[in-house]
Amino acid sequence: MNPATRSPLTWAVHLSVLLLVALWTLPTAGLLISSLRDKDQLAVSGWWTALSTSTQNIVARAPGADSQVERDGKFVISGDVLAGTAAGEVSAFGFSSQKPTAFKPGETAELNDGEKLTVQADGSFEIVSDTKMEGSRGQRIFFTAAVPPRFTFDNYVEVLSAEGIGASFINSLTVAIPSTIIPILIAAFAAYALAWMPFPGRAILIAVVVGLLVVPLQMSLIPLLKLYNGVGAFFGVPAKTYVGIWLAHTGFGLPLAIYLLRNYMAGLPREIMESARVDGASDFDIFVKIILPLSFPALASFAIFQFLWTWNDLLVAIVFLGAGQDELVLTGRLVNLLGSRGGNWEILTASAFITIVVPLIVFFSLQRYLVRGLLAGSVKGG
Amino acid sequence: MQQLVFAVGTMVAGVLGCAAYFWGTSFILDLIFPSKGRSGVEASRNLRITNAIRPWLFLAPALFALTIYLIYPVIMSVWFSVHDRAGQNFVGASNYVWMLNDGEFRQSIFNNFLWLLVVPALATFFGLVIAALTDRIWWGNIAKTLIFMPMAISFVGAAVIWKFIYDYRAEGTEQIGLLNAIVVAFGGEPQAWITLPFWNNFFLMAILVWIQTGFAMVILSAALRGIPEETVEAAVIDGANGWQIFFKIMVPQIWGTIAVVWTTITILVLKVFDIVLAMTNGQWQSQVLANLMFDWMFRGGGDFGRGAAIAVVIMVLVIPIMVWNIRNAAKEMKGH
Numbered sequence: 178m179n180p181a182t183r184s185p186l187t188w189a190v191h192l193s194v195l196l197l198v199a200l201w202t203l204p205t206a207g208l209l210i211s212s213l214r215d216k217d218q219l220a221v222s223g224w225w226t227a228l229s230t231s232t233q234n235i236v237a238r239a240p241g242a243d244s245q246v247e248r249d250g251k252f253v254i255s256g257d258v259l260a261g262t263a264a265g266e267v268s269a270f271g272f273s274s275q276k277p278t279a280f281k282p283g284e285t286a287e288l289n290d291g292e293k294l295t296v297q298a299d300g301s302f303e304i305v306s307d308t309k310m311e312g313s314r315g316q317r318i319f320f321t322a323a324v325p326p327r328f329t330f331d332n333y334v335e336v337l338s339a340e341g342i343g344a345s346f347i348n349s350l351t352v353a354i355p356s357t358i359i360p361i362l363i364a365a366f367a368a369y370a371l372a373w374m375p376f377p378g379r380a381i382l383i384a385v386v387v388g389l390l391v392v393p394l395q396m397s398l399i400p401l402l403k404l405y406n407g408v409g410a411f412f413g414v415p416a417k418t419y420v421g422i423w424l425a426h427t428g429f430g431l432p433l434a435i436y437l438l439r440n441y442m443a444g445l446p447r448e449i450m451e452s453a454r455v456d457g458a459s460d461f462d463i464f465v466k467i468i469l470p471l472s473f474p475a476l477a478s479f480a481i482f483q484f485l486w487t488w489n490d491l492l493v494a495i496v497f498l499g500a501g502q503d504e505l506v507l508t509g510r511l512v513n514l515l516g517s518r519g520g521n522w523e524i525l526t527a528s529a530f531i532t533i534v535v536p537l538i539v540f541f542s543l544q545r546y547l548v549r550g551l552l553a554g555s556v557k558g559g
Numbered sequence: 560m561q562q563l564v565f566a567v568g569t570m571v572a573g574v575l576g577c578a579a580y581f582w583g584t585s586f587i588l589d590l591i592f593p594s595k596g597r598s599g600v601e602a603s604r605n606l607r608i609t610n611a612i613r614p615w616l617f618l619a620p621a622l623f624a625l626t627i628y629l630i631y632p633v634i635m636s637v638w639f640s641v642h643d644r645a646g647q648n649f650v651g652a653s654n655y656v657w658m659l660n661d662g663e664f665r666q667s668i669f670n671n672f673l674w675l676l677v678v679p680a681l682a683t684f685f686g687l688v689i690a691a692l693t694d695r696i697w698w699g700n701i702a703k704t705l706i707f708m709p710m711a712i713s714f715v716g717a718a719v720i721w722k723f724i725y726d727y728r729a730e731g732t733e734q735i736g737l738l739n740a741i742v743v744a745f746g747g748e749p750q751a752w753i754t755l756p757f758w759n760n761f762f763l764m765a766i767l768v769w770i771q772t773g774f775a776m777v778i779l780s781a782a783l784r785g786i787p788e789e790t791v792e793a794a795v796i797d798g799a800n801g802w803q804i805f806f807k808i809m810v811p812q813i814w815g816t817i818a819v820v821w822t823t824i825t826i827l828v829l830k831v832f833d834i835v836l837a838m839t840n841g842q843w844q845s846q847v848l849a850n851l852m853f854d855w856m857f858r859g860g861g862d863f864g865r866g867a868a869i870a871v872v873i874m875v876l877v878i879p880i881m882v883w884n885i886r887n888a889a890k891e892m893k894g895h
Binding site for chain 1: 562563565566567569570573574577578581582585589595610611613614615617618620621622624625627628629630631632633635636639646685688689692693695696699702704705706707708709710711712713714715716718719720721722723724726733734735736737740769772773774777778781801826829830832833836837849852853856863866867869870871873874877880881884885888889892
């Protein structure tokens with residue numbers, strides 16, 4: 178390419194990729210930023226304004242009449258409306274909910290009963306009256322204040338303790354780790370048999386595995402639920418257990434595992450195995466000492482897939498583990514929160530980020546293996 | 560914490576159990592039919608026997624799990640679909656007849672076909688475009704990683720992310736949802752996007768496109784890199800411009816891969832469930848088959864007959880792709 182035609186076109190490429198990257202990352206960025214914002218600010222302004230100062234309408238209540246002091250023959254109640262808030266400066270105030278911004282800071286508002294209210298920009302206020310004030314409930318003061326941006330981990334603390342996200346996190350780990358490890362060994366032996374051990378019916382078995390790759394999970398739900406209930410009743414154990422879901426994930430993950438590993442193992446050089454066999458090694462030895470270590474990249478690829486899939490799964494978890502409070506996994510808990518806390522974005526964003534943070538860590542640290550697995554599973558096999 | 564210890568314990572026991580099975584059966588087989596240190600005829604006979612048995616020992620656990628968790632359920636789903644709600648009395652085709660007359664089912668079929676038309680097409684298209692563009696710039700790999708990232712996010716997590724984008728506040732108040740904020744900034748009226756019948760399907764589809772584009776991009780990018788340089792160079796010499804090179808030289812060479820990406824996403828679309836459940840639960844005419852099936856599994860105590868009938872419909876839609884996959888795999892096996 179010569180420099181003359183290159184520059185405008187290259188700029189267009191840079192710009193369009195930048196735009197696409199923005200489109201693909203902004204949704205997640207918005208979630209992360211929102212989850213770190215103060216929940217009052219989150220509820221009234223978009224996350225893209227998170228760094229700018231926002232204005233909020235706040236209500237404060239002055240102390241009651243018993244805190245009044247007599248000064249120069251007048252009775253005075255004083256205080257600070259900004260105490261206890263994150264706000265920086267008062268920009269308007271009022272004393273009724275109809276006109277919450279009727280007065281500028283420093284002006285004096287005439288209350289209905291002859292008392293005078295003054296609020297300064299720094300938040301300090303005075304209620305002055307000629308006569309002794311009565312009543313234990315203090316005057317309500319409405320004011321508009323500029324609130325500087327505030328970031329906090331409060332939302333995370335809240336969802337981890339009060340919303341049961343912490344417990345669900347443990348449940349998700351309990352489901353995902355064994356469901357990832359158990360199928361690997363089973364699949365590895367099967368894949369070796371399908372790749373390197375000649376026996377009648379091998380081609381048909383491989384075709385069956387390829388076919389099972391795309392069987393919709395929905396087909397399995399009802400018969401397996403029936404089967405689990407039957408087995409549970411027969412042995413007098415609960416039908417919905419962790420063992421049940423581990424085995425279910427194992428069964429559902431096996432076609433991909435066998436397929437990926439078989440393709441990889443079939444590509445290993447035949448000479449290695451033949452020379453080992455000449456040296457008197459059995460199939461078992463060859464598999465454990467030669468094939469298994471060589472297949473590590475494929476094993477890692479599958480492990481990442483299976484971990485992401487079991488961690489992110491919702492359907493298998495609510496059908497085979499149940500939707501009760503104690504056994505909900507993170508995805509199930511998040512769906513429940515969407516129903517019960519639909520408008521509380523501080524809870525939803527923080528919970529959602531906790532559910533996606535583990536897969537994201539796995540993704541960014543092991544992306545190489547994930548890509549390799551995808552390519553092995555799709556391009557090669559077709 | 561206790562259950563985590565239990566989980567790790569079971570896992571170790573499971574792995575050790577598997578290892579013990581594979582090692583133990585191999586050991587016993589060699590014990591019964593020894594070939595080492597035997598005379599020629601007996602050794603070769605025993606070797607032949609062990610070679611015939613051993614593959615099945617290696618395959619047995621996998622075959623057992625595949626049969627219980629995938630093959631048996633496929634057969635049983637068909638059986639359940641011609642039985643009543645508890646799976647006891649044979650009812651013939653009445654579940655299917657009910658299905659055809661059910662408005663919600665027809666709605667789901669219609670929506671599913673919309674999904675099938677839009678999601679694989681858009682995800683593959685964006686994937687192809689991004690793959691082609693990022694190959695030309697120095698920060699292409701960073702861009703790819705960021706676009707690939709949603710792949711790791713669960714459908715439910717993605718649903719929350721996008722529900723936040725579609726968030727709706729009454730007109731006049733400040734919008735905290737990005738989409739409505741943009742609409743208002745351009746002088747439009749804010750909308751409760753996911754409650755708009757028909758159009759809400761597309762707002763739900765956007766989520767799956769967002770997730771799947773990375774997958775398409777990774778695979779198509781590898782395919783584009785596999786194109787022989789000479790074909791492109793020849794086109795350049797012949798005076799083809801960028802568009803012509805891309806659409807007439809490069810794309811035709813990766814048709815096979817595009818088809819694989821397309822069908823893989825198609826399968827995923829047929830199974831899409833979490834997104835609809837989390838976003839609308841099928842309300843506002845956004846129902847799809849997988850969510851309807853889940854719904855009938857538990858609705859009113861659960862109707863296994865109708866649920867299974869819907870599952871069979873999903874399976875039937877998948878079968879053409881299954882056959883195509885098997886034929887491709889068989890073709891490739893012959894090539895080896």
